[in-house]
Amino acid sequence: MSNIHPQKYHITLSSFKSLTYQFHVIANDVTVELCQKYYSNEKLRVLLNDDDIKLLWKTRILFDESKEDFIEKARLKSLNMNLLFDTNTTPKYHKNSDCESLKNNYINFEIPPEIKFRGDGEILRLKKFANEHKELLREDESKFIDKLTAQFFLANPPRKLEYVNSGRYEFSELSVEEVYAKSIELTKKAVDLMNNNRDVYNKRYKPARLLKNDSEELTYWLKNLKPKLMEALYQYGIKKFGPSDFSFEKSFLEKFCFEPCRLCLKEKIIEKKDKVD
DSSP: OOOOOOBBOOOHHHHHHHHTTBBBBOOOOHHHHHHHTTTTTTHHHHHHOHHHHHHHHHHTTTOGGGEEEEEHHHOOOOOOTBBBTTTTOOOOOOOTTTGGTSSSOOOEEEEOOHHHHHHHHHHHHHHHHHHHHHHHHHHHHHHHHHHHHHTTTSSSSSEEEEEEOOOOOOOOOOOOHHHHHHHHHHHHHHHHHHHHHHHHTTTTTSOOOGSSSOOOOHEEEEEEEIEEEEEEHHHHHHHHOOOTOOBHHHHHHHHOEEEEOOTTTTHHHHHHHHHOO
């Protein structure tokens, strides 16, 4: 008998976005005109860059059953030779909405220059060692660094990078019509801003991370209005292309290779292993 009310799980905002970011899509496969048609918005090409368009395209693919084969072939695990841990490691799903892993900040480390100098082989060996000792990092960061430094004879420990946790992803309670209206409202605001400010129009595709001594209007577009527009389009895509009352169920998440959280679902993982043995 099928489960009428399956267990719902929680994921972070960054994990939700990874559902689409991790898909490799060749630019030629994306048709801007079709994307504008799917999202019922003819201004997307003017406001958004190629990466934004591809992201919206891939959001639709998530719910297109005919694209199953595409999804399997398109998932790529790329190595980041500048960071100790790859940023597209397997995402997790959580049973508890208050799980500490949903709140913890994300930690990574830069590959030390002396390791880079030794070549790609040494970088890969360092990354492999770090992944094998990830549990030690969770338990005691200083011991992890000491062990890594000693193993690879580092003159200086790797520089730590810390990213603020993106928080639990929340679905809009608005209807598909209301979410669409919101996206159109934000689109009109963006178009008006471009029409009234040539500098914003000329620099509209500039990455927000590169903002420096730029105008308040451009900062507003890249850090406020554009993120709100993209979020509204995300939500519209989910409402329009996804199943009714869509939520994060285990079957959906595991389809995209999510793994259970080792903290709030640890007991279930142990129970499952015991049954197999």
